[in-house]
């Protein structure tokens with residue numbers, strides 16, 4: 001493959017651009033060796049899928065490219081074979097193969113130990129006997145340099161002796177640690193004599209009790225990369241500051257070029273869920289979900305259990321792109337990828353989830369017929385058909401009947417007609433109720449001249465509904481799954497857990513073709529959604545279908561109406577949280593608690609924001625400093641704890657290209673209505689790149705909010721002019737289009753329209 005080809009086909013992201021460059025210059029002799037390095041301390045989630053797609057995807061893209069699967073298992077406390085096995089299964093399922101390149105960092109313990117002695121002998125590492133809290137204290141803060149440990153100048157002999165005795169098990173946990181000797185006043189806190197080894201008298205799941213000292217991540221990772229001959233060590237942004245240490249260790253261990261280098265990309269984050277392994281483990285342990293593979297979990301095993309296809313997951317990861325800045329992907333995008341994939345491949349069938357019985361009085365009791373029905377609509381290039389049995393007694397969906405139909409209800413109601421999919425037009429003649437006045441059955445008539453495909457009557461009806469023939473259908477169970485959280489950015493697992501995220505419908509019916517299918521089959525139940533025949537047998541040998549995804553995004557309208565109404569008789573399984581405190585204050589260190597208290601009492605800011613800031617020293621310092629420049633605790637907290645938390649967390653303020661004063665100015669711009677909160681985020685993204693004061697950025701880039709009605713009016717007029725059909729539809733009653741227009745105007749104004757003004761003017765102009 002020629003260079004041109006490579007840059008054309010694969011130059012689509014910055015990582016591939018870097019690799020293309022290396023191939024061009026021959027840096028690694030044209031080799032591309034990546035690795036995916038999970039720690040086997042939990043199940044993989046969608047974020048990992050992204051990293052898998054990047055690392056294995058890159059290896060696949062380049063001739064001779066290889067991707068290693070490496071268990072990063074140097075911390076004995078939480079790792080296990082259960083996790084190793086699940087990781088292997090998940091990577092395979094996503095669609096990648098590591099061949100014979102499966103490695104374990106724990107296999108390198110011997111080698112790593114030798115490197116540690118090498119550093120000690122060079123005077124580049126020392127045994128430190130401060131306690132953990134003393135080490136933290138000596139490290140200083142982002143604004144103050146650290147102090148050298150009193151043990152920093154131990155002789156090489158003493159260090160070697162102590163380190164060997166650490167290994168031999170002569171000391172208790174935490175009595176000593178091995179530290180790199182770098183620079184206690186380095187602005188990068190990671191470089192302030194980081195820990196390399198610590199004592200842990202804990203059995204390792206693979207090494208048993210062979211070791212009681214364990215290497216830390218920063219030491220293990222870069223050297224494992226080097227030992228495996230990795231060329232491009234790709235990780236997420238939170239390791240940006242670790243890169244300096246990565247390079248330092250490899251240099252001091254005298255690993256020669258061409259050696260591995262680290263590159264960072266943005267983590268994948270998704271709203272309405274939690275993603276870190278710690279939080280996922282908490283959901284499992286506190287029994288909020290049934291396990292790591294609960295179909296609501298954002299884990300790979302959960303998605304698989306739900307019925308999502310690996311193709312959908314890969315396409316989602318691909319579409320999310322590879323970025324250099326963190327962002328949050330809308331979960332609707334994942335749902336879109338799932339639908340888009342299933343739409344192209346699964347058969348459409350008939351199923352009724354909440355049955356209402358119909359007796360067709362003019363259809364003979366002794367008759368039944370087999371109707372022709374195709375599995376796919378015209379726009380899907382697949383073929384397939386089956387026969388659907390029809391008889392005198394059928395079920396339809398309860399929701400498809402209304403005794404007193406509201407305006408615009410085109411389905412069945414007394415005296416009205418509706419078409420049964422693949423069958424006839426029926427008319428509702430009578431409603432049968434029980435003593436309590438509840439509808440138990442409908443009496444209908446059918447028109448024999450209206451059989452689908454061969455109708456010769458003039459009759460046209462507006463509605464088509466799905467149904468199943470009672471004597472032919474099979475009773476099954478359906479499990480409905482929904483988003484795990486109601487809030488967009490849950491901070492804890494109690495923060496807006498969606499109690500309605502799991503429902504069981506136990507009285508559902510499917511047509512015979514579905515009942516005969518094998519476990520693991522996927523279907524579109526017409527008008528209901530995509531469903532997966534759960535491959536794991538439940539009790540009573542019943543078929544259980546998981547809803548993979550609805551046909552449409554039902555969340556955009558959730559604020560207006562409940563997503564689904566369920567009958568009282570339906571069994572609802574509610575997770576039972578063992579403790580339901582908002583957040584457990586007792587677990588927080590005292591200094592964090594003190595800050596939190598102050599923020600909540602004196603500043604009255606939102607509790608999640610307060611917690612985010614209080615927990616992080618850098619954020620907290622920055623917060624106070626900003627407040628002393630511009631005193632709007634709520635405004636400043638919103639920005640610091642929001643989009644910016646990550647930026648401030650990852651970078652040391654000394655490296656930050658803006659000051660607390662400038663951040664204060666940014667908030668003031670919002671308060672003065674010069675910019676919106678949304679634009680403030682954009683301005684901030686330029687501030688971190690060092691583009692200067694916020695007011696200058698706003699000026700230079702023309703980001704000032706449009707507050708002048710006549711100026712905004714012109715933009716609105718343009719949009720109205722460009723969309724005559726939608727304007728007409730809106731005027732005819734399709735008021736949902738208001739959102740469309742708002743979006744268009746926002747877009748047209750480059751995001752600068754003042755939202756309240758836009759709302760007000762648009763309403764006026766459209767009516």
Ligand code: ATP
Pocket residue numbers: 036037038039040046047048050051234235236266267268269275276277278
């Ligand atoms: P978490 O922080 O979610 O608990 P982790 O980073 O501790 O996960 P690891 O097993 O260390 O989990 O991760 C293995 C690899 O997957 C790392 O290279 C890491 O950078 C990457 N990774 C983890 N989470 C994400 C994510 N959300 N998006 C992209 N890559 C991720």
Ligand code: MG
Pocket residue numbers: 039
């Ligand atoms: Mg990690």
